[in-house]
Amino acid sequence: MTAAREPLLSCKGVSKFFGALAAVNNLSFDVYPGDVLGIGGPNGAGKTTLFEVISGLNQATSGSVIFQGRDISMLPPETVCHAGIARTFQLNASFESLSVRDNVRVAAYFGRENRAYPGLKVGPDVEEQTTAALEAVGLAGKDHLIAGELPVLDRKLLMLAGAIATKPRLLLMDEPVGGLSPREIDHMMDAVRRIAQGGVTIVLIEHVMRFLVQLSTRVLIMHHGESIYEGPPQGLAKDRTVIDVYLGEGASERLGKLMEAGQS
């Protein structure tokens, strides 16, 4: 008999209230090692709030978040990061006046353990992690540029490099391709595929359905803080509730054709 596969992350009955508003409402799901779980849903569905709760930036009102068998619901964000969960943000977040390499160095230095500030002496391990992260996202040739001067794709890639420089087991990405052109989306898709193939489990939020369905092994669609669909990406375009509250008829037809083309 083979041992049951343990989830890497379990959200159990997670709710987050802002006053009377249930931004996340009694949500439960598991993420298994090697998954790429794609989360979609209309604006205001509670997707980002869910990430805030998992990553410790906001505490759940009720329910629990279990990571590698440990209840992380009450931990502060730096401890969650040290435990092996990294994330990127919907809006760009970087140290604007630092170089690309220094931004990633900071993540590699502080991402795995508590460290002293004075001197910020980085050892060869930090340099290696920094270089590996820059190469993984395709920014190695731009490491001397100033973060605040980068175009939008490179800023998103920099945030991704910072996240993976912390050597996470689980990577959360909040709208990694919002505002990007089709070619830029392809570039980001390649980077995310490389990271997944490198053994990092991924949960990503995205409105760009092509990106969501082509990368995800499983999809969760949220509406009013609840799950309205959880299953394979192939089932999305046929699901009546998902079409009614999120995709609409036109988008679901386009998505259906995309899925058929992908299977042929």
Ligand SMILES: Nc1ncnc2c1ncn2[C@@H]1O[C@H](COP(=O)(O)OP(=O)(O)OP(=O)(O)O)[C@@H](O)[C@H]1O
């Ligand atoms: N700090 C806060 N205080 C009060 N209400 C909040 C707060 N953060 C989020 N909300 C509300 O919670 C709901 C869920 O917001 P959230 O940002 O999680 O949605 P989302 O699914 O990420 O949407 P989008 O696709 O637009 O990014 C919204 O109604 C939002 O206005």
Ligand SMILES: [Mg+2]
């Ligand atoms: Mg959001």
